[in-house]
Amino acid sequence: MKNTLITFIFLLSIPSFAQLGVISGQIKSETNEVLPGASVVLIGTVRGVESNTNGQYILKALKPGKYSIKVSFVGYQPSIQELTLGEGEQRNANFILRDVTELQGVSVYAQSGVKGNTFLPQVNEYTITAGKKNEVIVLDHLQANLAMNNSRQIFSRTPGISVWESDGSGIQLGVASRGLSPNRSWEFNVRMDGYDITPDPMGYPEAYYTPPMEVVDRIEIIRGASSLQYGPQFGGLMNFILRKPDISTKLVVESQNTTGNNGLISSFNYVGGTSGRLSYTTYYQKRMGNGWRQNSYFNTDHSHGELSYAVSNKLKIGAQMTYMYTQSQQAGGLTDAAFAQNAQQSLRSRNWFSNPWLIYALTADYIISPESKLSLKYFGTTAERSSIGFTKAITESDLNGTRQVDQDYYQTNGAELRYLTNYKIGRWKNTLAAGLRYFNGEIKRKQLGVGSKGTDMNFAIQGLFTRDLVFHNSNYAAFAETILRPSEPLLITLGARLEQIETHMMGQSGLSAAGLPIAATPSSRGRSFVLLGAGAEYKMSPNTKFYSNIAQAYRPVLASDLLPPATTDVIDPNLKDAKGFNFDLGYRGEIANYLTFDVDYFYLDYDNRVGTISRTNTDGKIYQFRTNLGHSVSKGMEAYVEFSPTTAWLKHQRLGNISVFASIAAIQARYMDFKTTSLVNGQIVEGNLAGKQVENAPEKINRYGITYSKKGLSLSWQISDIGSAFADASNTITPNAAATTGLIPAYQVQDISGSYKFKKYAQLKFGVNNLTDERYFTRRSGGYPGPGILPADGRTWYVGLNLKFIN
CATH class of the missing domain: 2.60.40.1120 (Carboxypeptidase-like, regulatory domain)
Known part of the structure; x- marks a missing residue:
């Protein structure tokens, strides 16, 4: 094919x-x-x-x-x-x-100076970004291990981004901002080229698919106020923009081949170009290795094809298709004692994971007039998540019995119509961005299947799955946001979003003692609401500005929230989506091409968090009740500064160019109110987590680095200095025996990377990650792929050769 x-x-x-x-x-x-x-x-x-x-x-x-x-x-x-x-x-x-000297739009410095993160223009294609906290991570600006999707390096210049470093294969991305959970980036609205790539942003927003960073041109991040134009989640938008077809030549052929320790082999191959009205892109990546820990193995295949054709001077149509297949052996978790003894060891040898992923999209762009344009995207996903393994507490030995099999099947499709126009009110030159969205998603969840006693990746089961459920989500949305420009230095943004969400669940919740299916109680719920937001920018100079915004945000009730862990448990029929708001106040800009900065204060209010408490029914029996219980607030300061002293102070730069950066975040994430219950001698004892630190939310996320470049040579060093965090909302310090709760200690880790271009078509890339071979972890897992401590990788190295030919 x-x-x-x-x-x-x-x-x-x-x-x-x-x-x-x-x-x-x-x-x-x-x-x-x-x-x-x-x-x-x-x-x-x-x-x-x-x-x-x-x-x-x-x-x-x-x-x-x-x-x-x-x-x-x-x-x-x-x-x-x-x-x-x-x-x-x-x-x-x-x-x-x-x-x-004045630069417009996204700034790119081709020769020297600062080559770090940049900012989005006021209007980015069909969306308004004015007044919003945003970053653009340009992958070509980074010296990083892109072959392994090294998140620590990729997000090094983006302040406040926490990273779960528990997947050294680079298959899945786990990042968050502002004290939110990094679990498969589920607090971000994760997209690729502007369309959804998660299983279901309304019911299961975990990002199981991450594109190879070798094909990503840039990553656009818009914090909280993105909810007006993109919907969930509280963390904002994270949009992977793939390399577009080269429009300067008919044919570009590129091959990037990387090797490293632990058997790493990665081969990325790309073909693209433009001929007349037709542009095309295709790539294929193969990545495999044994992993840093014992019982770790990964084998991934990524392929992608894209065509765009200018039907006329005003209409362009396009099509994209992406496929990923993964085979991954999971090393499982460790106890604190085992981690201290040898972080590379593994007590699980039969745990496997696979997630075939097919994404497709059809696009059309139409220029109505020089002031107005229209965009239509139709997109869909057909995907699967399958795991098999021995997943009980790490204190229990795997005696090579049957393994647990869980499988999800995802089918989604949706469409977004966006309209952008410039208009006048008197002398005010304004911009309007509006749109409509439709989304339909279905999740078929099969859990607790009895699998084989073998050691291989085999998802066949004996008999029936204990749970066999179907979740269905549909979403309709209408949104509009405008920029009002009353004067040259000042602009104001106003926006609103109308949401309608329908959620349904049905199927089998368990098996009887005789092995017969037990039907789940069907559940349906619908809700409609409006989100409002406003923002402003004020230019202090041509390239510096104050910005501020406040916008309501929400997070839909997830499929897992509707699934009772036992048949006797109860889900609140009035369970509501989590709601709150984001606020930003910052100052950012550029001075020539030697200084880039962005400093801001943020406040994130997260209400109606879902939790479970114990209750007593009319028969005096205790049951678990899942409802809206919690309220948390995250606030703090974020700062990013990058400075090139050689560009600022030296004219000829005969010694080369030096740039230094600091990405600093001080975050206070606290529960304001979160009711809890516990059982003491058969009695329900009530409590509250008010004042506790939100779990997985370090209060310090600091990264610093320096880059030296001269002619074809470029070298970068960075250090990540991350504060401690708690693994549970009760802020348990002393770990339990299973290592699922307890403190996650602070750590520092260093990386060094470089490249050397020795021909017009050849470039050598190399580096060492975790230079000092630190032993640390960022996650205590309560379930798969743990449970227990999931160690981050120790010292690893890589070297790669990139060849690029242009016709």
Whole structure:
């Protein structure tokens, strides 16, 4: 199938353009220097290209008519030319760009200076980001172990991001911000190219799929106020933008091959380009290794194909398809004593995990006028999560009996229609972003199956699954946000989102003593609500600004919240979605290309948290009741500063370029109110977690680093200094025997990475992660893939060769 797709792409990349015109030219600076990678756009159309390595560009298949050509390049004043193109005519339009100091949009420094995180422009494609706390992680700016999706390095410059380092294979991403849980990034709204890639953001938002970082162009992060345009979750939006087809050339072929200790082999291969109206991309990655711990193994395959075609100068359509298959052996958890003795050991040798993942999307972009445009995305997921293993407490020995099998099947589809327009009220030049969303998701959850006694990855079971449930979620939403610009330095944003969510559960909740299915009590619930938000920006200078926003947020009732752990337990029929709000006040900006900074105060209010308490029924029997019990608040300061002293103070930089960064976060996440109950001598004793620190929320997340570059050589060093945290909401310090509760100690870990470009087409990448071989952990797991302490990887190294050919 993959070979057929590639053949189809190449056949489509050689169309005929008879009777259609061509515009071509070259782009240079005032000093006669060619400018490769400059953006060339036909204003009011979907057509655009980039200049090649010689600064040349060509726009083919153009209908007769008048055109306005806009050329822009970071650090230069944009230039516009107008011309009239006749039928079949070939016109030449050369551009000379003037150097400027004010940069627009996302800043990219090509030669020297700061190469860290950047910020989104006020309007990012079809969404409004003005007034919001946001970051753009540009992967090309990082010296990091991208072959292994090393989260510690990738998010090093993003303040307040906590990372669960319990999956050294790089298959799954576990990150969070502002005191929220990093569990498979489920407090973020995780998307790829603007569409959902989680099993079900309304019922099961865990991110089981993470794209290979070698194909990711950038990661866009918008904190809390993103809820107005994207919906859940409290953590905001995390959007992986894949590398788009190269629009400066017909064919780009790239191969990145990496090896390292513990049997690491990674091969990433990419083909892409543009020919006339057609652009295409395809990649394949194979990654496998034994892992740092005993009984660890991973074998992953990623493939992706993308086509886009400009049907006309105003309409562009596209299609994407992504497939992942993983095979992963899980080493399981450790007790505190076992971790202290040897963190690499494993007491589980028969635990396996696999999650085949298919994602697809169809897109259309239409330019209505120079001031208005429309976007439609249809997307879907067909996926599976399967595990088999011995998952009882780590204090129990695995005697090679039958293993537990759990399997989920996910089927989702949805669509988002977005509209963006610029409009005037008197002299105010304003922008409106509005849209509609539809989503439908189904989860088939099969749990507690009796599996084989073997050691391999085999998900066959004996008899029936104990639980066999179906969860269905549907979601309709309408949203709108506007920028009002009463003056040049000031803008104000106002927005609202209307949500309607329907949730249904049915199926089998257990098995009788005779092995017969016990039907679950069907559950249905619907709710509608409105989210409101507002923000503002005030320019202190052309490149610095104050920003602030406040917006309501929510988190839907999850599928797991509707599932009673025992048939006697009760779910509150009035169980509500968690609601609250986010507030930001910050100051950010850039000074030339030697200083970037962002300092902010945040306040996150998280109400209606779901919990379980004990109650007594009319017969005097005690049962567990799941309802809305909790309220927490996270607040603190975040700061990111990156400075290049050589760019600021030295003109010629003969010694190379040096940049240093600090990413600092002080976070206080506390329960304001959370009712609890416990059983003492058969009696229910009530308590409250008020004043307790939220679990998995370190109060200090600091990272520092320095990068040196000269010509083709670049070297980076960073240190992560992370504070201690608690594994449970009761703030237990002394660990229990099973190591599922207790303190998660503070730690410091260092990384060093580098690259050397020795040919135009060749680059060597290398590095050592956890340079000093620290023994630490970030997670105490209460269940799979534990339970117990899940150690982070010790010292590992990697070296890779990247080859890139352009035709």
